[in-house]
Amino acid sequence: MNGSKRINSLRVSPIRKLMPYAKKCEENGIKVIKMNIGQPDIKTPKVFFDAMCDFDFEVLEYMDSRGIEELINAFIDYYKNFDIEFEYDDIIITQGASEAITFIFMAVCDLEDEILVPEPFYANYGNFADIVAVNLVPIATKAEENFSLPSIDVMQEKINQKTKAIMISNPCNPTGRVYTESELKTVVEIAEKNDLFIISDEVYKEFVYDDHRFISMASFKNIEQRIIILDSISKRFSCCGARVGTVATKNKMLIDNMMKLAQARLSVATLEQFGAAALQRVDPNYIKNTLDIYKNRRDIILEGLSKIDDVIYNTPEGAFYTIVKLPVDDAEKFVIWTLENIQIEGATLLITPANGFYSNDTDGIDEVRISYCIDDTDIKLGMEILKRALEEYPGRKA
């Protein structure tokens, strides 16, 4: 009586793996500065909670599998801010972007089909791909080159008969890159040349710093049949717990296929959908203020990194993550060693070994992902801890 083998390939989240070490610190009264998580700390807009309390139906019923009309319309209106035009039938509300990813993979790929994805990539892309028996084919990008997409020729080498799509996260978790128009055009070119879908994860679209500009894949209107956008309210409105995301595409065949999946799971949680729909009424200053807060945090990280010797880092352009290459033998060992050995003002630091964002166990071994979903003071202290840890770590490379 054995369980299935297919789940064995799923990797434990690079974030969760270290939780026992962090827990032990906390049990010993040591504060853990958590620069590992993607859980925003900004207050969720009150209108979300108010809308849920205003719900006045007597029976909490299944909603339409596509999502409630108010919420679909809210997304349509929201996208207009980005000059993106989606219609009602182009959108399906999903249980977070997580479900959207599964729906897209299933709708695009048969068993063992392939999707290209720039690496490092969000660890759960890999898990969802394993779950639905799709192969992610990494396109290497490097810290030394600010994780720029390679030339079309390099990408072309990865394509074969089983390649069905190319997927990007823009702004990128985990690298903090915001892709340029020129890079996006390369993606379009490779898709057109090889008849691929383009899957664009745009959940961090509101978090773009300095002069960088977010360009939605949906703005390439002449290839709209190839474009699939996945999105979520989790990050921009600090409401990860709502589990409300969306998939949007002008491709009717894909939407029809994904609707079958949506119908099988019946519907998304009702009340959280009403809360999410109300977010359309949030004062635009909420997003502006949020962006200012994250930008300031990013600047603190940059200042901290500038004081540390021998690290390779870039200026994060978007999202609230950055990948940093450290002068260490093994980032996972380093992170654990730091938790166990370094404290400043009674606090230690938890960051994420970046290996989990690579498909190969031996890649990204000296890199970490640093996130900034905590307050300025803690970030400043976190960077001091990182500096000291790198100075004292026995596995430091020359």
Next chain:
Amino acid sequence: MNGSKRINSLRVSPIRKLMPYAKKCEENGIKVIKMNIGQPDIKTPKVFFDAMCDFDFEVLEYMDSRGIEELINAFIDYYKNFDIEFEYDDIIITQGASEAITFIFMAVCDLEDEILVPEPFYANYGNFADIVAVNLVPIATKAEENFSLPSIDVMQEKINQKTKAIMISNPCNPTGRVYTESELKTVVEIAEKNDLFIISDEVYKEFVYDDHRFISMASFKNIEQRIIILDSISKRFSCCGARVGTVATKNKMLIDNMMKLAQARLSVATLEQFGAAALQRVDPNYIKNTLDIYKNRRDIILEGLSKIDDVIYNTPEGAFYTIVKLPVDDAEKFVIWTLENIQIEGATLLITPANGFYSNDTDGIDEVRISYCIDDTDIKLGMEILKRALEEYPGRKA
């Protein structure tokens, strides 16, 4: 640029398929008596909504992938009412029973593995199986035999090297059967003999009528490693829209595997979990009153059926469905014809052709599923419409 082929096999829900016909009636001012749906009409306990409004965190965060502690403990306490003992680590909260089914299929089966299931069965079992590339192998049961499970020898013939589990719905959607201890023992016997898991869908456990007694598969404690229970608050507390279900098993390997799937999708909607946890405080009379209401409705249906010639029906023992064999050429045609041709007091009737609950397109062709999630007056009228429709339907069999 084609989408995947694997979604093509998904069948449109037997309920949704007829919605356009019902909609047309409503547009023409005709009331449609909906004896097709599994959406309870009883009021959701107020405590659910109150708990959500009482939520006083400032950030709507991801919760633990396993589910919130309050809710897991609420399920543990609830199961004690049935003399079932689950511990914290035996339970995972899921996005409705829907997600629980997917988790279980994935954890038990590799690609193309098989699960036995008495037929007719809940249509979405088939869809979820298709989604995760598992084959459901039907065990035929018949209206003429009150959908009793066949002998162990008949089941044994369906088993091969790829068979991993046997799955039952008890009380059964769509048949209304509550399996006897003797039938459950047959399931246990076949599982032990062939080293199978037993997947028991017990979401209707509170709906059991007359002298019938619900026996949870979890009460077979000497084979607890084989048993997987799936459950949901949707039906018993009239809150399908909460999307809160659970999977419970004493098998640690399975739980560990399913936790990986839970972690990939991060967490279940936060606020709905708090609402669901509060349901543990609902006055026990709520369930008792609900049961009385459904039992009364069932009796009205039985009285109605007793007045109709040439139908084969059983006394529903549980849940709020029954399968009825009609003297018609094709139940789907009959249902559509009824919508288009029969009205009493300005109302017509929508019931579900049962073919969708069979894996083979040609089975159950003269059967319908009747549900009773509407009020007594409408049920009474619905049965009159059914009687008249059967009298006048041109495709009636002699």
